[in-house]
Amino acid sequence: MIVLFNKPYNVLTKFTDDQGRATLADFIDIPRVYAAGRLDMDSEGLLLLTDNGQLNHALTDPENKAYKTYxxxxxxxxxxxQIKTLETGVELKDGMTLPAKVKRIPYPKWLWEREKPIRVRQNKPTSFLQIKIKEGRNRQVRRMTAAVGVPTLRLIRTHIGDYHIADLKPGQYRVVK
Structure with a gap:
């Protein structure tokens, strides 16, 4: 079984927290499922969970080379x-990233309002990129955009391979057999 979950902003990608922060348990009531990968607390969007250890490994194994779309x-x-640099690879402290697929996109009409708005500077415009990567380093997309001079303000994962959030609202999930 695979659970597709649209993780809201400010939710931990685990089921327990001794500090009282929001976790997956606040949204998902399916026993013995575990996150296949993770999303940082300040990131939103698609998270896959499963009750099958082999499937979990297959979903998270970098050798599968499934693109994650943000x-x-x-x-x-x-x-x-700057876009070309993102596409060819960015030098980060932990080494060079693999090439990414990057394109500028208009404001996504389907995008939901976030509970806590992003920080905006009056003299700085914002824009949207679609970035597809095969790696999954810690805070990779945020570090890549910062390295080329356009810091990330908001990050939403929409796809992992063929899986996508589709019409799931933040906090909603769907079970896929």
Missing amino acids: IVQVEGVPTKA
């Missing part, structure tokens, strides 16, 4: 050179 709101308007 909608990224960034501060500023990236230049063609």
Whole structure:
């Protein structure tokens, strides 16, 4: 079984927390499912969960090379050179990233309002990118956009391979057999 979950902003990608923060248990009432991968607390969107250890490994194994697709709101308007750098690979502290698929997109009409609005500077426009990566390093997309000079303000994962959030609202899930 696979559970597709649209993880809201400010929710931990685990079922328990000794500090009283929001967790997956506040939204998912299916016993013995575990997250296949993770999303940071300040990131939103698609999270896969499963009750099958082999399937969990298959979903998270970097060798599967399934693209993860993110909608990224960034501060500023990236230049063609900045986008090209993201596409060819970015040098991060933990090494060079693999090439990414990147394109500028208009404001996504389907995008929901976030409970806590992003920080906006009056003299700096924001824009949206669609970024597809095969890796899953810690805070990778955020570090990539910052490295090229357009820091991430909001990050929403929409796809993992063929799985997508479709019409799931934040906090909703769907079971896929």
